[in-house]
Amino acid sequence: MIELSNVSKTFTLHNQGSAVIEVISDVSFAVAPGECVALTGASGAGKSTLMRMIYGNYLTQAGAIRIGDVDLVQAEPREVIALRREVLGYVSQFLRVVPRVPTLDVVAEPLRALGVSAEASQARARALLTQLNIPVRLWSLSPTTFSGGEQQRVNIARGFSHTYPAMLLDEPTASLDATNREIVLSLIEEAKGRGAAIIGIFHDEAARDRVCDREIDVSRFTPKAAA
Numbered sequence: 001m002i003e004l005s006n007v008s009k010t011f012t013l014h015n016q017g018s019a020v021i022e023v024i025s026d027v028s029f030a031v032a033p034g035e036c037v038a039l040t041g042a043s044g045a046g047k048s049t050l051m052r053m054i055y056g057n058y059l060t061q062a063g064a065i066r067i068g069d070v071d072l073v074q075a076e077p078r079e080v081i082a083l084r085r086e087v088l089g090y091v092s093q094f095l096r097v098v099p100r101v102p103t104l105d106v107v108a109e110p111l112r113a114l115g116v117s118a119e120a121s122q123a124r125a126r127a128l129l130t131q132l133n134i135p136v137r138l139w140s141l142s143p144t145t146f147s148g149g150e151q152q153r154v155n156i157a158r159g160f161s162h163t164y165p166a167m168l169l170d171e172p173t174a175s176l177d178a179t180n181r182e183i184v185l186s187l188i189e190e191a192k193g194r195g196a197a198i199i200g201i202f203h204d205e206a207a208r209d210r211v212c213d214r215e216i217d218v219s220r221f222t223p224k225a226a227a
Contacts, residue, residue, distance in 0.1 A: 001166050001197035002031040002054070007063035009046070009053060023049055024221045027063070033165070036188065036198040038212040041219040047201050050218060051168050054199065055090050056080045067166050085113050089164035093171050095143055095151040103129065103146075103154055104139040110162045121161075128157035132183055149175050160187050167191060169200035173207045185211055 007027040013019045024046040031037045039047040052058045054065055056072045065072040067088050070079055084090070089110075097106050107125035112118065129139060132153040138146065143154040152175055159167070172188070173181045181204075188211045191198060202208035208215070 001033045001068060002199060003064075003066040004029055004054070005064045005066075007050075007053065007065060008061045009049060009058060010061050022223045024218065025223050027218075027221045029216055031166075031197040031199055033195040033197050034192050035214075036192055036200060036212045038208045038215045039199060039201050040208075040215045040217050041222075045217075045219040045222055047218050048170065051090075051170055051199065051201065055084070055088065055168055085110075087165050089159050089162065089167045091156055091159035091167070091169045091172055093152075093174060095155040095158075097143060099144050100142050102140045103134065103143045106143055106154060107157045107161055110158060114162065124161055125157065128161060129154070131187075132157050133180060149177070149180070152176065153180060156184055156187070160191070163191075163194060163196070165196060167196050167198045169198060169202075171201055171203060173202070173204045181207070 004027050008025045009023045011021045011023060013021065027050065029037070039050060041047055049058060053060055054067075054072070056075070060073050063073065067083055070083050070087075072080060072083070075083070104122055104125050107128060108118070108121035111121035111124060116124075126139075130136075134150060134153055134157070138150070143151055146154065156172060159169075169188070172184050176184060185207055188198065188200075192211070200208075200212065202212065
């Protein structure tokens with residue numbers, strides 16, 4: 001479902017004489033439906049960079065990144081947008097939404113973008129917000145005013161509103177108490193059970209051991225000069 005072949009990434013430092021920094025090189029691995037793979041490695045190894053490449057936020061210098069039948073490296077912008085809407089979900093560490101949009105609509109939006117009715121979309125949103133212990137009194141408010149933990153749970157609810165065939169999870173259990181951590185891990189297990197291919201960054205070792213089938217140490221793809 002997710003396949004990387006000989007992927008490399010460099011950054012050009014235009015304010016430092018256009019110096020070229022090689023971040024990661026020759027990354028190759030695949031994630032099957034129903035499998036969760038953890039990206040590991042020391043800080044600065046390139047885990048977040050690799051996640052952003054898989055989502056199409058960063059361009060690659062070489063190789064292929066295939067999500068289903070789409071190669072993100074060669075895809076047109078409209079294909080990337082469609083892929084994110086229909087196939088590839090991304091739960092980042094930070095909630096980025098339009099201010100003043102009610103929380104219920106924020107969570108329902110991915111389904112509305114797929115043409116699901118307002119009634120069905122909001123029903124799914126209400127179920128997830130309830131499951132993740134976001135009080136009903138907050139649903140009509142913008143989540144930009146919420147605490148960090150509440151924003152993270154809204155972000156998770158939004159990310160799991162649609163049953164994406166592939167998912168990227170960046171620290172999904174960070175800053176959560178034990179009760180909500182358990183709920184998020186259960187959502188990940190449910191996604192695996194329906195066949196989602198998942199790549200995640202988990203600094204929570206116990207969470208990683210529970211939901212991940214294997215680990216990929218990104219440090220082994222880091223050029224020695226950049227390590």
